[in-house]
Amino acid sequence: MNKSVENRYVWLNGEILHLPDAKINVLSPTSQYGANVFEGIRCYWNDESKQLYAFRLDDHYKRLKNSIKMFRMEDRYSVDELKCGLIDVVKANEYKEDIAVRQTVFIDGFGTWSSRGPVSMFIAPIPKGRTLIKDDSGIRCCVSSWERISDRNFSPKIKVGANYINSRMAQMEAQESGYDSAIFMNNQGKIAEGPGSCLFMIRDNVLVTPPCTASVLDSITRATIIELAKNVLHVETVERDIDRTELYICDEAFLCGSAVEIVPIINIDGYKVGTGEVGAITKKIHDVYIAAVAGQLHEYAHWLTEIY
Ligand SMILES: Cc1ncc(COP(=O)(O)O)c(C=O)c1O
Known part of the structure; x- marks a missing residue:
């Protein structure tokens, strides 16, 4: 299991990279204007079945595709590619614990706030525990x-x-x-x-x-x-x-x-x-x-x- 941030793997445009090697262009519209659409997907570890379950993937991808459409971005990846990307990068990190996976589709390149592309994407799993509630912990x-x-x-x-x-x-x-x-x-x-x-x-x-x-x-x-x-x-x-x-x-x-x-x-x-x-x-x-x-x-x- 890769606990330290530097040892994590992320998926960037189809490649699995060490986090420090996954670079984003500082002049891109995502960097300047927040021109990106994203989903935060949770995966939960079940210790009995020794399995990690991603929750409602198809619903998250449907909403991601809707965001891409409404934001008038190029729709670069199929749902199957997105699903494989998520599974591959979580496996690369060997996570056997609760995690949140950030999936961000962004406007790359050297354009401006109205650019439609080029579109890039990263998938980044991050360890994240459950919120446990006690009687007065609201x-x-x-x-x-x-x-x-x-x-x-x-x-x-x-x-x-x-x-x-x-x-x-x-x-x-x-x-x-x-x-x-x-x-x-x-x-x-x-x-x-x-x-x-x-x-x-x-x-x-x-x-x-x-x-x-x-x-x-x-x-x-x-x-x-x-x-x-x-x-x-x-x-x-x-x-x-x-x-x-x-x-x-x-x-x-x-x-x-x-x-x-x-x-x-x-x-x-x-x-x-x-x-x-x-x-x-x-x-x-x-x-x-x-x-x-x-x-x-x-x-x-x-x-x-x-x-x-
Ligand atoms: C503004 C806003 N509302 C509601 C939600 C809850 O949405 P979901 O249950 O799909 O995570 C989120 C979380 O992403 C959000 O950012």
Whole structure:
């Protein structure tokens, strides 16, 4: 296993290289303007089956291809090539632990912010453990003074590097004010999502999350939770607009995403969420999510791709 950063391998345009040898042109539009689209894909190690499972690869590639299309970039690689690239580079690193794999398609060359190519790509696996939740280990959030980008300016549906300036502003503001993270409202004044995560609240045993049109990313974790809640926990989800003040009187709330998994929120704008401790439904959703991604729910084996 290659633990140190210098000994890691990455995939760059079809070649597997030592990380220090994988160079990116400083004059490229990705370097100057954040002209890249990307996916963060999680792979989970199952110690019983001695297998590493990549989670919902096809859904990530579908979204990556949609980002490439909307960003009007050259679509250089097929899904099969992307899948083989990911498997090859994870194997090269001999990872037998939980990892996150960054897959970034970027505008290379010497053009400008409006260039369509040349397109390059890297695939970089990075060790990343699970978020384990304890009874009171939720986070404190504020509703941000920054508005979430909308489909009329920077579409939140395109997972493009430059969009993350919006997330950065909200996250930094929250931390400067003593909170752990932020919750965005959209240009309609309704709750949208977190910086790099989607949001659910629970009111009267019903899961509620903003609709896909509320300036949110088409989140794979959001879709996963809706499905698992319905079919495994028998909890329905309602996709509807959420008012800011509803967050102050909800029973439970959490952020979710491939990177953060399920993060309970115990306080919003100084209002205690529910009892102020991690809620029972949130805990159940966390546990069933971790079971699904780690290959412990056989009915969801179709979400997993074996690496070894
Ligand atoms: C802005 C934003 N919203 C939501 C999410 C959650 O999406 P997913 O569940 O597909 O990781 C992410 C994570 O990539 C994100 O960056």
